[in-house]
Amino acid sequence: MSGWLAIAGLGPGAAELITPEVGQALAQATDMVGYLPYVDRVAARPGLVRHASDNREEIARARQALQLAAEGRRVVVVSSGDPGVFAMAAAVCEALEDGPSAWGEVDVRVLPGITAMLAASARAGAPLGHDFCAINLSDNLKPWTLIERRLRLAVEADFAIALYNPRSKARPEGFARALELLRRVGGEQRLVLFARAVSTPEEQLKVVSLAEAHPGMADMRTVVIIGSSQTRLLSRVAGALLYTPRSVPAGV
Amino acid sequence: MSGWLAIAGLGPGAAELITPEVGQALAQATDMVGYLPYVDRVAARPGLVRHASDNREEIARARQALQLAAEGRRVVVVSSGDPGVFAMAAAVCEALEDGPSAWGEVDVRVLPGITAMLAASARAGAPLGHDFCAINLSDNLKPWTLIERRLRLAVEADFAIALYNPRSKARPEGFARALELLRRVGGEQRLVLFARAVSTPEEQLKVVSLAEAHPGMADMRTVVIIGSSQTRLLSRVAGALLYTPRSVPAGV
Structure with a gap:
């Protein structure tokens, strides 16, 4: 049987939010490749080799997965959320672009998942119900x-704005600067949703104004x-609902 | 048993892209409310009353669903894609805001789904792999x-841009004007993905440059x-892959 590579989204955390399409790919796979916490979300089974790697090793992981698929293995690269949103799908494309020509024959599919902002939006109400x-x-x-x-341009366009990776140990000051900028150009009254680990036992939701928002309200899972x-x-x-109406009055 | 309202995303079309969470809500429901083509996507069963309505009747549909839930029914409002993206979740919030106070006690949940742009992005590669x-x-x-x-601001920010509802019979000229504007401010070379009815038997994908894009390439399902x-x-x-790299060189 010839190999293939599926780049699959595991959604935000809960098993009920994984699509059947992703479940089928995982059931057929011989190899699973991904960042350790995501690989850990899939149950081990005989016949499935698990290749877990560290964060920030996306290109090495993509190359490993492509090589395995080129050798005839059936490989699933697992991402949290949706693999097309700040995740492994683009990394695999980058690895393909710079990789050996033989990889051009590998069957590559991207299997969508529930991305973090849409899981968070659903839990809170409909804050992304208008342009964002x-x-x-x-x-x-x-x-x-x-x-x-x-x-700045996103505030000028009056988009709702989803911020991925707001905070990391490597860049503790970036999110603080972002909040300051947003207050300066957008005013202090805009509402902010902090959604952490949605659909897991550690889920936490908090809604505050930009005036009240501070960097410590977000971590790597927010x-x-x-x-x-x-x-x-x-x-x-x-229970309160946070939402953005579908309509905008003339003159806004 | 007391009633509830779940606003559920059916994804882009294929059954394998409906989350188990949504499947469970549909299995428990007494009533299903939605735009006719979406209601038709769910199999009929004894004990499930189907309330199909026409397009552009979102608020009436939301009010009907809330009233049924307030009367003790278990109601699922079905949306295509994700209910939080240009769909019924915001409409239900609007109906709640203007509705009778008794509706404030109705248990309302939003169940996310695979939204059209992410299904399209997955099929094409990873065009939304960077900010969008x-x-x-x-x-x-x-x-x-x-x-x-x-x-204009989205081009200035150099976002990839997903356009929902590009074309309708009521506004045939809007999309043509949008394409002209995008060519004027973003140049003719940007790539454009037209993704129609992704994951259904009618799926069609086409990638062209903005110079080649014309309004007839999109319809209501694109x-x-x-x-x-x-x-x-x-x-x-x-097979070709359309993608946006994760990194941006300094100076762009």
Whole structure:
């Protein structure tokens, strides 16, 4: 049987949020490749070799997976959330572009998953119910000045803004600077959702204004959603809902 | 048993892309409410009352669903894709905000799904692998001038841009104007993905440059992704991949 490579999204954490398509690929695989905490989310079984690697080794991991598939193995690269959003799908494409020509014959498929911002949005209500953007706050792979420019333009466009990787040990100050910039250009009243480890036992949701937001509210497992000027919090007996209306009045 | 309301995403079309969480809610429901083509995607069964309505009746549909849940029914509102992205979750929040206070006690949950842009992105490769935005091109609920402003700012930010509802019978000229604007401010060379009915038997994918893109390439079932300045097409024996690298060189 000839090999293949599937880059699969495991969603935010809960098994009920993994698509059947991903479950089938995992059931057929001979090899699973990924960042250790994601590999750990899939149960071991005979016949499935697990290759776990460290963070920040995306290209090495992609090359390993492509090589295994080129040798005839059936390989699943696992990502958290959706593999196409700040995750392994682009890394595999980069590895392919720079890799040996034989890899051009490997059957590569991307299997979508529930990405963190949409899991968080669902849990909170509908803060991404109108136009929005997603920005990776990590400056490992792009200049910080570009991140700041995008944040400014996103506020000017009045998008709701999902921030991935808001905070890491390597860059403790970036998120603080981002919050300051957002307050300066967007005002202090915009609502902010901190959604941590959604759909897992460690899930925590918090909604505050930008005035109240501080960097310590986010960690490596948090996605942050900054509301647009129209985002509001609806108080209810059965639990508050954070949402952005579908309509924008003329003149905004 | 007391009623509840779940607003559930059916994903782009294929059953393998519906999460088990949504499947469980549908199995427990007494009532299903939605736009006719989405209601038709769920098999009929004894004990499940199907309430199908026409397009553009989102608020009436939301009110009907809330009223049924308030009366003790177990109600699933079905959306295509993800209910939080230009779909029913925000509409239900709007109906709640303007509705009777008794609705404040209804248990409301949003169950995420695979949204169209992420299904399309997965099929094509990883065009949303770097920072991106999502814009609803429909001007039913917002002024067209705001759409044009957002498109300009999104190009200035060098986001990849997912366009939902690019084209409808009611607004045949909007998408043509959007493409003209994108060519003017972003140049003719950016790559454009037209992804129609992804994961269904009618799936069609096409990648062209902005110079070659024309409005007739999209219909009501198409999501359009405009690449950033960095998005590229990788030719391969096993099928081309459209992707946006994770890194941006300094100076871009």
